[in-house]
Amino acid sequence: MSTTTILLLSFLFSILLSNLPPSSAQQQPLTLSSFNSSTSPWLPTQNRILLSPNSVFAAGFKAIPTSQNHYTFSIWYHDLSINEIVWSTNENTPFNASAPLFITTSGNLTLNDISGHNVWPSSASGNPNSTSLSINNDGNLIFSTWQSFNFPTDTILPTQNISGTQIISKNGKYSFSNSTRLVLISSTDSYWVAGKAFQSLDKFGRMAQDSAGAFITSDFGATRYRRLKLDNDGNLKIYSFDTDLGQWIIVWKAVQESCTIFGTCGPNAICISDGSNSSTSCVCPPGFKPNRTAIEGCEIKIPMTNPENTKFLQLDYVNYTSGPSQTKRIDANNFTFCQASCKREPNCRGFGFKYDGKGYCALQLEKLVYGYWSPGTETAMFLRVDSSEKDVSNFSGMTQLLETTCPVKISLPLPPEESNTTTRNIAIVCTLFAAELISGVIFFWGFLKRYIKYREMAQTLSLELLPAGGPKRFTYAELKAATGDFSNLIGRGGFGDVYKGELTDHRVVAVKVLKHVTGGDAEFWAEVTIIARMHHLNLVRLWGFCAEKGKRILVYEYVPNGSLDKYIFSQGKVKISESESEMVISPPPTPVLDWNIRYRIGLGVARAIAYLHEECLEWVLHCDIKPENILLGGDFCPKISDFGLAKLRKKEERVSMSRIRGTRGYMAPEWVGGDPITSKADVYSFGMVLLELVTGTRNFEMQGSVMESEDWYFPRWAFDKVFKEFRVEDILDSQIKHSYDNRAHFNLVDRMVKTAMWCLQDQPETRPSMGKVAKMLEGTVEITEPNKPTIFFLGDE
Numbered sequence: 056m057s058t059t060t061i062l063l064l065s066f067l068f069s070i071l072l073s074n075l076p077p078s079s080a081q082q083q084p085l086t087l088s089s090f091n092s093s094t095s096p097w098l099p100t101q102n103r104i105l106l107s108p109n110s111v112f113a114a115g116f117k118a119i120p121t122s123q124n125h126y127t128f129s130i131w132y133h134d135l136s137i138n139e140i141v142w143s144t145n146e147n148t149p150f151n152a153s154a155p156l157f158i159t160t161s162g163n164l165t166l167n168d169i170s171g172h173n174v175w176p177s178s179a180s181g182n183p184n185s186t187s188l189s190i191n192n193d194g195n196l197i198f199s200t201w202q203s204f205n206f207p208t209d210t211i212l213p214t215q216n217i218s219g220t221q222i223i224s225k226n227g228k229y230s231f232s233n234s235t236r237l238v239l240i241s242s243t244d245s246y247w248v249a250g251k252a253f254q255s256l257d258k259f260g261r262m263a264q265d266s267a268g269a270f271i272t273s274d275f276g277a278t279r280y281r282r283l284k285l286d287n288d289g290n291l292k293i294y295s296f297d298t299d300l301g302q303w304i305i306v307w308k309a310v311q312e313s314c315t316i317f318g319t320c321g322p323n324a325i326c327i328s329d330g331s332n333s334s335t336s337c338v339c340p341p342g343f344k345p346n347r348t349a350i351e352g353c354e355i356k357i358p359m360t361n362p363e364n365t366k367f368l369q370l371d372y373v374n375y376t377s378g379p380s381q382t383k384r385i386d387a388n389n390f391t392f393c394q395a396s397c398k399r400e401p402n403c404r405g406f407g408f409k410y411d412g413k414g415y416c417a418l419q420l421e422k423l424v425y426g427y428w429s430p431g432t433e434t435a436m437f438l439r440v441d442s443s444e445k446d447v448s449n450f451s452g453m454t455q456l457l458e459t460t461c462p463v464k465i466s467l468p469l470p471p472e473e474s475n476t477t478t479r480n481i482a483i484v485c486t487l488f489a490a491e492l493i494s495g496v497i498f499f500w501g502f503l504k505r506y507i508k509y510r511e512m513a514q515t516l517s518l519e520l521l522p523a524g525g526p527k528r529f530t531y532a533e534l535k536a537a538t539g540d541f542s543n544l545i546g547r548g549g550f551g552d553v554y555k556g557e558l559t560d561h562r563v564v565a566v567k568v569l570k571h572v573t574g575g576d577a578e579f580w581a582e583v584t585i586i587a588r589m590h591h592l593n594l595v596r597l598w599g600f601c602a603e604k605g606k607r608i609l610v611y612e613y614v615p616n617g618s619l620d621k622y623i624f625s626q627g628k629v630k631i632s633e634s635e636s637e638m639v640i641s642p643p644p645t646p647v648l649d650w651n652i653r654y655r656i657g658l659g660v661a662r663a664i665a666y667l668h669e670e671c672l673e674w675v676l677h678c679d680i681k682p683e684n685i686l687l688g689g690d691f692c693p694k695i696s697d698f699g700l701a702k703l704r705k706k707e708e709r710v711s712m713s714r715i716r717g718t719r720g721y722m723a724p725e726w727v728g729g730d731p732i733t734s735k736a737d738v739y740s741f742g743m744v745l746l747e748l749v750t751g752t753r754n755f756e757m758q759g760s761v762m763e764s765e766d767w768y769f770p771r772w773a774f775d776k777v778f779k780e781f782r783v784e785d786i787l788d789s790q791i792k793h794s795y796d797n798r799a800h801f802n803l804v805d806r807m808v809k810t811a812m813w814c815l816q817d818q819p820e821t822r823p824s825m826g827k828v829a830k831m832l833e834g835t836v837e838i839t840e841p842n843k844p845t846i847f848f849l850g851d852e
């Protein structure tokens with residue numbers, strides 16, 4: 056072999072080496088500003104990326120995590136710690152390492168899959184005069200007249216016009232079609248419909264809709280990287296990138312209750328969401344078992360052979376549907392009629408019924424799908440099973456609700472005059488929710504009529520429209536008139552003074568004039584919209600607001616009986632330091648609440664907090680649960696006030712306020728420890744309130760004197776009495792101790808005390824979620840013995 060050959064060989068070898076694709080992933084990729092025929096081909100293994108001029112977006116090959124050596128061509132946010140993919144060629148037709156992206160000299164863009172088909176989405180064959188692929192500052196990948204913005208995958212970027220396109224979740228299960236409706240693709244049933252079609256999102260967090268509509272995200276106003284994405288769970292969300300946290304956070308989502316998303320569980324199954332986060336689980340209803348031949352869904356245990364020979368199992372707060380075409384709505388004046396109607400139809404699988412006296416009766420024919428459990432569903436499902444079925448329903452609570460959270464025409468005894476026997480006969484009649492529903496309807500019509508006013512407001516805020524059903528905006532003059540120039544002061548709270556008033560439509564309202572409120576009009580509006588969206592029987596309803604000349608006023612429904620503290624803590628005892636919610640007008644002697652009512656109050660409050668935790672995103676944590684914030688309706692229906700307001704506060708204000716408020720221990724230990732505050736902090740505060748309900752004393756008082764001792768810790772004391780000394784009687788409120796009947800009340804009181812102990816656990820992780828707490832109180836789950844609470848904590852260092 057001659058030296059020349061050797062030289063030539065080594066020369067060739069070195070060329071080969073230099074052309075080998077870089078093997079290490081750490082190596083900086085070669086960045087291109089555009090890709091054309093002279094830079095072709097581009098192999099997946101070549102470490103190259105196409106960068107937008109502002110370096111925000113990049114495009115290139117991405118290996119599919121689940122299958123090795125398979126790639127997609129994708130676009131992602133480049134200058135963030137998390138490379139979030141915002142566009143991609145179809146993962147179901149990936150290509151292997153030897154498939155090149157190629158632009159021919161005649162201007163054809165090709166990307167061949169294993170079988171040699173061009174998998175570039177839609178025809179990007181281009182035109183011979185424009186032969187380069189590039190990505191612009193908005194993240195739009197452009198090749199001649201083809202642009203990725205016209206072929207979105209599961210994400211829409213700011214400035215991208217979503218009109219007329221559709222996005223599909225990555226798993227192919229859900230679509231957001233015609234930029235209006237969320238659809239479960241396999242059934243074409245839609246589970247969420249936007250009032251107006253979406254158009255495009257801007258970087259400030261405003262989503263423009265058709266006919267000048269718009270909605271705004273919770274962090275509206277901040278200039279951030281944002282994206283609208285249809286996630287695999289079927290929910291449409293807007294994320295924004297928080298640079299301080301270094302992560303994407305959810306600032307808007309279409310569906311509030313994840314379980315109402317179709318297809319979350321299989322046929323016949325019931326979706327249940329955990330109260331503390333938005334995770335869901337699927338369970339089979341009684342009389343059903345998991346379908347062995349399918350990965351999801353349930354099948355009936357005893358097939359129904361004879362329709363005559365069937366019975367119904369009541370599932371409270373459960374809603375099923377059999378699809379729009381198979382649901383038969385009938386008007387039934389009463390339950391018997393509804394049940395008989397279902398029984399008459401051989402293919403009726405069950406029916407939904409509302410106890411509101413309005414005749415809601417929905418027969419479900421042929422099949423049962425999209426089942427879910429939610430306290431917001433004011434219906435019970437009656438599931439048809441064979442008469443021989445022995446399972447009993449464990450979805451209960453509705454009957455309690457009828458008796459517990461909305462009793463009307465209740466009369467309570469006044470404090471006993473040293474007499475030990477008080478007979479009481481309380482008739483509980485419940486016209487469930489009716490008032491709630493009616494006011495909802497009136498409110499909606501009011502909203503339509505005031506359309507023009509919204510326009511005005513929108514103009515001043517350079518925004519367009521509120522989402523339908525938003526809170527009403529009042530002028531300062533209107534509220535001044537309604538409250539008689541703010542003359543009737545009924546309360547003074549940490550967030551501001553409260554006045555009683557009457558609107559022109561004769562609704563009685565509580566008008567809260569906020570102080571120390573931060574942020575601009577738009578921010579205030581955004582918060583108020585979120586608060587107003589929270590509808591629950593046990594939450595004080597926000598009807599409207601006023602934002603004018605720096606004034607921030609909230610208009611609430613008026614709750615006549617005042618706050619819980621007046622009832623459970625007998626007067627003349629030690630006053631809470633400059634109590635914020637101290638009533639200005641001294642009320643007449645308050646009646647003593649009996650055990651049943653105390654139990655109802657506990658349960659109602661637990662459900663409302665569970666609802667808040669489930670329904671809201673992180674920013675609506677209540678963080679301030681105490682007897683002063685629990686108002687009692689005319690029927691002693693408990694209603695939580697002031698929820699969500701903490702968010703309106705300036706941050707420093709918020710911290711110092713909570714310190715003051717938390718003096719005397721409604722605040723969980725983690726407030727002092729500096730640990731992250733989660734929904735479990737609310738659970739702690741609730742536990743304290745529950746214990747106070749039982750004992751009738753403030754957690755820092757005993758026999759009328761303030762316990763300043765370092766050794767005094769109320770939960771620990773109660774724990775010892777109940778679990779060590781087995782002397783539950785010792786902790787009961789002395790005012791009604793005499794009426795404590797072991798047989799009738801043991802169960803209620805026992806559940807309240809044990810649940811409170813679980814809520815008061817030192818470690819947030821060991822406290823149950825609020826959803827679980829409600830179930831513990833209802834008695835639908837077993838309560839085991841908790842650990843002893845030990846942390847001594849009064850809040851004021």
Ligand SMILES: *[C@@H]1O[C@H](CO)[C@@H](O)[C@H](O)[C@H]1NC(C)=O
Pocket residue numbers: 088089090091092093094186187
């Ligand atoms: C292709 O791109 C390279 C670098 O981006 C550029 O230098 C070259 O002129 C381009 N060629 C054509 C035909 O556009």
Ligand SMILES: *[C@@H]1O[C@H](CO)[C@@H](O)[C@H](O)[C@H]1NC(C)=O
Pocket residue numbers: 159161162163180
């Ligand atoms: C390029 O695209 C055009 C139009 O789609 C097509 O007619 C032509 O055959 C393509 N050329 C090559 C080389 O693939």
Ligand SMILES: *[C@@H]1O[C@H](CO)[C@@H](O)[C@H](O)[C@H]1NC(C)=O
Pocket residue numbers: 151152153154167168169170171
């Ligand atoms: C990759 O795909 C090409 C066709 O696009 C095929 O010829 C080749 O055999 C594939 N290689 C592997 C390793 O699968």
Ligand SMILES: *[C@@H]1O[C@H](CO)[C@@H](O)[C@H](O)[C@H]1NC(C)=O
Pocket residue numbers: 182183184
């Ligand atoms: C492309 O270039 C050719 C000449 O090279 C010209 O005749 C033709 O009109 C151009 N087409 C477009 C769409 O610009």
Ligand SMILES: *[C@@H]1O[C@H](CO)[C@@H](O)[C@H](O)[C@H]1NC(C)=O
Pocket residue numbers: 216217218219254255263
């Ligand atoms: C989006 O496109 C539609 C038509 O496809 C148009 O009517 C609308 O004005 C566009 N919206 C924006 C914000 O560009």
Ligand SMILES: *[C@@H]1O[C@H](CO)[C@@H](O)[C@H](O)[C@H]1NC(C)=O
Pocket residue numbers: 232233236238
């Ligand atoms: C979208 O709109 C088109 C026509 O405007 C209609 O035919 C189609 O059914 C719509 N799709 C959905 C899912 O609503």
Ligand SMILES: *[C@@H]1O[C@H](CO)[C@@H](O)[C@H](O)[C@H]1NC(C)=O
Pocket residue numbers: 329332333334
């Ligand atoms: C939600 O809670 C469940 C159980 O409580 C837990 O398994 C799950 O990991 C939680 N999910 C998130 C996102 O925190």
Ligand SMILES: *[C@@H]1O[C@H](CO)[C@@H](O)[C@H](O)[C@H]1NC(C)=O
Pocket residue numbers: 322346347348349350352353354355
């Ligand atoms: C169980 O699952 C199989 C497979 O998906 C399905 O064909 C069957 O109808 C299911 N059974 C019931 C009772 O739903």
Ligand SMILES: *[C@@H]1O[C@H](CO)[C@@H](O)[C@H](O)[C@H]1NC(C)=O
Pocket residue numbers: 315374375376407425432433434
């Ligand atoms: C039950 O769910 C269906 C669809 O999921 C819905 O249309 C219906 O309004 C719900 N019924 C009640 C009473 O919430």
Ligand SMILES: *[C@@H]1O[C@H](CO)[C@@H](O)[C@H](O)[C@H]1NC(C)=O
Pocket residue numbers: 386387388389391392
């Ligand atoms: C129940 O309603 C049906 C018709 O809606 C009526 O005929 C029947 O008398 C009612 N039954 C009772 C017990 O009220």
Ligand SMILES: *[C@@H]1O[C@H](CO)[C@@H](O)[C@H](O)[C@H]1NC(C)=O
Pocket residue numbers: 338339449450835
């Ligand atoms: C009812 O029982 C079933 C089976 O025992 C269980 O999977 C489900 O979680 C229970 N439901 C409730 C609401 O506790």
